Amino acid sequence: MSSGESSRTVWHIGVLAVCLVAGLMVATAQRSAEENQLQVTESTRLSDLVRSAQANAEKVSADRDELAAQLDSLQQDAARSDAGVAAALGDIKNISADAGLTEMTGPGVVVTMTDAPRNADGKYPVDATPDDLVVHQQDVQSVLNALWAGGAEAVGMQDQRIISTSAPRCIGNTLLLHGRTYSPP
Structure with a gap:
């Protein structure tokens, strides 16, 4: 080659x-x-992720409730034999209403917030932008602030008590509150 x-x-x-x-x-x-x-x-898939997170939050909430019941039982047992523990539990009981830890009953006001309705012909007003038609987070916060300023002793939203550390968040037509998702709020 x-x-x-x-x-x-x-x-x-x-x-x-x-x-x-x-x-x-x-x-x-x-x-x-x-x-x-x-x-x-x-x-x-966003809907699957939301469902999964909601199921996880519900499981964690159930676990928390079970642990809280066990803790309460242990505290009551300790209070029977220790005056210091009994005094501390008494102090907690005295401030629990202000901290939002006890149920409240009495006369109340129900506030319902909904997105804008359609006209009789099924359409939205011509001069309205899509942003004008839905309830936003600042709207929810304004109503909560007005309730507190008006003398409310307790406020509930959905099935939860609103306390000083509550932070309701709106994402689209979904409300996030204390780790739970409400759609529509």
């Missing part, structure tokens, strides 16, 4: 090897992209 034919054969083998490697790389990249695409679409 002459050196010309030898270098041509090496060249053909080299081109074939490069094509095989490139083909393997393209096939691997496509397969990886398909697998990642399946994982992304399956794991990132």
Whole structure:
């Protein structure tokens, strides 16, 4: 074989090897992209994530309630034999209403906030922007502030007591309060 034919054969083998490697790389990249695409679409559906987070929050809340009951039982047992514990529990009882830890009963006011209604023809007002038509977080906060300023002794929203550390948050038409999601609020 002459050196010309030898270098041509090496060249053909080299081109074939490069094509095989490139083909393997393209096939691997496509397969990886398909697998990642399946994982992304399956794991990132927002409604599934919200349901999962809500279920987790409910489980944690149930666990917290169970632990709180156990703690209360242990505290009561300790108070029977220790005057210091009994005194501390008495102090807690005295401030529990102000801290939002006890149920309140009595006359109340119910405030209902809803998004803007449609006209008789089923359409929204022509001059209104979409932002004008929905209840926003600042609207909820303004009503809560007005209730407190008006002398409310206790405020509840959805099924929860609003206390000083409560932070109701609106995201779209979803209300987040104390780790729970309410849609629509």
